[in-house]
Amino acid sequence: MCLALPARVVELMGNDLGVIDLGGVRKEVSLALLDDVAVGDYVIIHVGYALAKLDPEEAAKTLALFAEMAQAGA
Amino acid sequence: MKYVDEFRDGELAKGLAKAIAAEVAPRRDYSFMEFCGGHTHAISRYGVGDLLPPNVRMIHGPGCPVCVLPIGRMDLAIRLALDRGVILCTYGDTLRIPASNGLSLLKAKAGVGNIGNIGSTRGDIRMVYSTTDALNIAREHPGREVVFLAIGFETTTPPTALAILQAHREDLQNFSVLCNHVLTPAAITHILESPEVRQYGTVPLDGFIGPAHVSTVIGSRPYEYFAEEYRKPVVIAGFEPLDVMQAICMLVRQVNQGRAEVENEFSRAVTREGNLKAQRLVSNVFELRRSFEWRGLGEVPYSALQIRAGFARFDAERRYGLNYVPVPDNKACECGAILRGVKKPRDCKIFGTVCTPENPMGSCMVSSEGACAAHYSFGRHKDFSGDGGNS
Numbered sequence A: 001m002c003l004a005l006p007a008r009v010v011e012l013m014g015n016d017l018g019v020i021d022l023g024g025v026r027k028e029v030s031l032a033l034l035d036d037v038a039v040g041d042y043v044i045i046h047v048g049y050a051l052a053k054l055d056p057e058e059a060a061k062t063l064a065l066f067a068e069m070a071q072a073g074a
Numbered sequence B: 001m002k003y004v005d006e007f008r009d010g011e012l013a014k015g016l017a018k019a020i021a022a023e024v025a026p027r028r029d030y031s032f033m034e035f036c037g038g039h040t041h042a043i044s045r046y047g048v049g050d051l052l053p054p055n056v057r058m059i060h061g062p063g064c065p066v067c068v069l070p071i072g073r074m075d076l077a078i079r080l081a082l083d084r085g086v087i088l089c090t091y092g093d094t095l096r097i098p099a100s101n102g103l104s105l106l107k108a109k110a111g112v113g114n115i116g117n118i119g120s121t122r123g124d125i126r127m128v129y130s131t132t133d134a135l136n137i138a139r140e141h142p143g144r145e146v147v148f149l150a151i152g153f154e155t156t157t158p159p160t161a162l163a164i165l166q167a168h169r170e171d172l173q174n175f176s177v178l179c180n181h182v183l184t185p186a187a188i189t190h191i192l193e194s195p196e197v198r199q200y201g202t203v204p205l206d207g208f209i210g211p212a213h214v215s216t217v218i219g220s221r222p223y224e225y226f227a228e229e230y231r232k233p234v235v236i237a238g239f240e241p242l243d244v245m246q247a248i249c250m251l252v253r254q255v256n257q258g259r260a261e262v263e264n265e266f267s268r269a270v271t272r273e274g275n276l277k278a279q280r281l282v283s284n285v286f287e288l289r290r291s292f293e294w295r296g297l298g299e300v301p302y303s304a305l306q307i308r309a310g311f312a313r314f315d316a317e318r319r320y321g322l323n324y325v326p327v328p329d330n331k332a333c334e335c336g337a338i339l340r341g342v343k344k345p346r347d348c349k350i351f352g353t354v355c356t357p358e359n360p361m362g363s364c365m366v367s368s369e370g371a372c373a374a375h376y377s378f379g380r381h382k383d384f385s386g387d388g389g390n391s
């Protein structure tokens, strides 16, 4: 039950509700735990609530670090 | 899926495995505890253990909320459903947790098992995906009492807080919460203070992988205490296999360099402060419990939350005058020792024979994030038996 996935916000419905797209599946979730969510943001969904926003720049940095480490190790 | 697939790339995993192998000092052992059930799941599912050098060992910690819920708390929920006739709503994973007398919520729902002569024989027990579903059930059945069995660490607590605030706002008369929310830092402290770690050294512990989603809520700051006070490195990691491997590499480096710091591999979602809005909601609704019993760890002071007096009418414990009675675990079950990192699933005599995910004897076999279930389901027993295969 700890499993949670990053999903893209595709619609804001007001009242702290939004629709997310998770690999093609759309689902209504609560955005009440976050401020300033915009369409196109990626959020981490857990038990029907968005817990955190994903920072695309940080994600790119982490992926670049993996590649660098993997190269150094090879 | 974006932000998922890239973090599961097999080629990069091999490269990271080589990086870890290049980093470790051959003459010493490294033992790291992954606190969170989500990491246990990822490590088993993707065979991360198989990619690590033999002198790097992962120990499962007590971070699976299903696994740490003691029998006595399950009994409270079952009795509410059977004796008080409430509609009991809960997350799916709690349904199969073993309770007293061979019961579980699932059995109580089906009306099977030894439940004595009191009350009804079938409980109205409903699985919900979210607290909002539980609120809806309460709205739809104004003539019935609806109790939400709330479990989980800091990730599920904010949704429970929001549900209570919403019920308060609507003045919902028939809704309450049986609160079992527990706290990650308290459990880590308990492990670090345990005699196995402190005195006997039977559980060597060189550092922690900090939980992913819990940390999105509480931030990285609470772990600084462990780094400073106990000299244990903590690296917060995302849930994908590459995240875990990168975190292991960072931990190895810290150990090699004699550092004990909090590092954040999951910077794409975790900040030092965490989700302040969620923290505020939680502290509006909940306060610390003086003590709470954990399966495997026993009573742990200030390790769980209870509902504040201002929301007393939504507190099922107060509403129904519930009294907690501790119940010992099944004698054969080693969950307690497994949750403290002292034993491994394979050390349990009934692992995979009497105890399976279909018929769990202990709580570690219930959720796919439990140590026993993860190892049973993904057949990765190498790190346990040393037999080198998916036996």
Ligand code: SF4
Pocket (backbone or CB within 6 Å): B332, B333, B334, B335, B338, B345, B348, B349, B350, B351, B352, B355, B356, B360, B361, B362, B363, B364, B365, B372
């Ligand atoms: S295999 Fe089953 S009985 Fe044994 S420790 Fe694990 S959960 Fe408990």
